[in-house]
Amino acid sequence: MTERVPCRNEGCKAMILPATALKTGGTCMPCQQEKARRERQAYIGQHRRYVDLYEGINDPVEILKIKHGPRTYDPLIQYTPYPLNKEQLYVSLSEQETERMESYALELLLEGDEERGQDILESLVCFSNKKVESCLPELVRRELFTAGILYKDAPSEIRDQLLERVETDPDNRNHLLLALAWIGDERVVEQFNTWRLTSPHWAKELYVLPERYTHEAGWELTEAGERRNLFHEHIYAIERIPGVLNRSRDTEDPAQFLMVSSRHCPWCGGRLTALLNLETAHPSIIEMELAGERLKLESCVNCSCYGIMYMDLDVQGEPRFSVHNEKPDYLEDIAPEEDGDEFLSAGRELFCSVQPRNGYHAVQWTLDPAVSQIGGHPTWVQDAEYPPCPCCSRPMRFVAQLDRAQLEDYGEGIYYMFICAKDRITATTYQQS
Secondary structure (H helix, E strand, O other): OOOOEEOOOOOOOOEEOHHHHHHHOOOOHHHHHHHHHHHHHHHHHHHOEEEOOOOOOOOHHHHHHHHHOOOOOOOOEEEOOOOOOHHHHHHHOOHHHHHHHHHHHHHHHHOOOHHHHHHHHHHHHHHHOOOOHHHHHHHHHOOOOOOHHHHOOOOHHHHHHHHHHOOOOOOOHHHHHHHHHHHOOHHHHHHHHHHHHOOOHHHHHOOOOHHHHHHHHOEEEOOOOOEEEOOOOEEEEEEEOOOOOOOHHHHOOOEEEEEEEEEEOOOOOOEEEEEEEEEOOOOOOHHHOOOOOEEEEEEOOOHHHOOOEEEEEOOOOOEEEOOOOOOOHHHHHOOHHHOOOHHHHHHHHEEEOOOOEEOOOOOOHHHOOOOOEEEOOOOOOOOOOOOEOOOOOOEOEEEEEEEHHHOOOOOOOEEEEEEEOOOOEEEEEEEOO
């Protein structure tokens, strides 16, 4: 057996072959690699240069073009970040500036840069609530149907093309149905109702019934075959300002967040939490004409991560654990301390905006929007999941959502809150990537 020698580095106990010692100067390979890493880091630190791609540029369109542009990684270059993110820039665009961004997206599509072109168009639709009609013919020509929201409010010519194509294009049928749901005009509603009454021959190839695709666009077919939206048309953003305490818990402001209840979860024994305590006169729910002065959306932040949790509301709007809840078998081993309640302290730093933004602002979570909100279209991480009311079986209406990543370090997932005003029942669900 070949004799080994100790590594020369102080504190290293490795024994190495003489041939290795001769090659490295007496150190083991891990120590040699660490030495090389430190030398490289020192070189980078001495020679790194700072580059401001936005220096002297004030046009938000040109700034966005840079942000969307490709960037090759170079360890010797440190890019100076722009003070505003994409979301903030898109929200600030004028109508003329959104037109310029749409034209730029079309240029990218024509050049074959489909990924960047679609990313810009999705940002325009969500953050600026813009119709991107000039790009739709090119999207159809390239068979780009995966981002269905791009077809929201599409003109009749595009709608008719998709209605014709959905019957003959099995490869794209799933995405075509989603695009049609986002168009959602009278003709589309009529067609989805026809498919509900007379199932098309290709329905057996789908994972869900054709009419269920409408949920992805935030609406459902009523029994009368009409469109019923499942969310309020405007979003009221929930913003967190660290270090600034919201006095709403003491002054009865319109919205209060993450308030620990005196009630306990019958499943895990943990305290229930009012994720949202909202004034019934708030613009997002006033049309429901709810009883009582406030709507309390209570849930168990532990157990609701594993399934739908319902709460019954009494005549004064006070919640209680619903008799309709069914405990999953796998919850036997769930204990409240496993998740903890550190994030609850963030509730006092949450504020509800007074000015609304468009209802589709946070649809695409892949665009990294500010997710926590009251009203608007939900930010589904997975498929759309409007829980059925256990009394009337209709999809419950979306009320609000809270992004756990906004509430604590390393937090993830979104809590979604719903209500059936007719049956006075609320529900909470949860999704994460």
